[in-house]
Amino acid sequence: MAGITTHVLNTMTGRPGADMRIDFSVFEGDRWRLVKSVRTNADGRTDEMVLKPEDTKVGQYELLFYVDEYFAKQGVTNADSFIEKVPVRFSVFDTKQHYHVPMLATPWSCATYRGS
């Protein structure tokens, strides 16, 4: 499988990051163009692929994770919020490959990597 997928995990609770908004953009010319906004399902994944294999081109992509909004909905209130909206920017260098780009987040830390 090729294309782009993601997965949000709330590593504060060890649970999937459900109902988190993610804005997906592509770098075109000299700017980022918003392609779509999606929300994670109960498993922290998106119902459909973020980008299908046939639509994937070599280039730069961005996933903007609404981490602050997610934790606010979870009832996590902290006056000195540190992690808010987190952009992850990465390149697709081979459209035959699959790019799984997860987000592991707490209000004070986040991590991403090329997964599978």
Add this chain to the structure above:
Amino acid sequence: MKLDYTSRRTFLATGAALGASAVLSQRAAAQAAQPATSTPAVPGRLTFHGIDTWNGATIGTLRVDIAMLDGAQYRSIKSFDTATNGRSDGALFEGPTFKPGRYELTMHVADYYAALSTKLPSPPFLTLVPLRFNIADANQRYHIAVLFGPWSYAYYRGS
């Protein structure tokens, strides 16, 4: 759920473990056991430490651009090169120069690995890595700790 300073330490330990660094995890766990100090004895400041977990040490020099959110745009403030072991050369901002607000630190990860002749695809998976965070109280000490490689990164509020 209301989270206090002590809780944050616990999650810091979680974040460090994510970075697959047993040493960091143990250190963070040890810190978690210590009582938090509520009154800062030193002025607020921002420091940075980028750790190359691909090579096991930050053997090169990492370029980092600092910007702050100004209205709807991130406005460039300055750039710096990391000094020994990926650390900033002292504080990036300290005392009156340290302002609260939304920061974006952009790490030049592709240039860093290119300078070390690391074989990576073109374009590399990670090129310019933005680290965004909020400084709510510039009277506190904020340490931005980043564990990075060509295929992953993690950052957290360190100490």
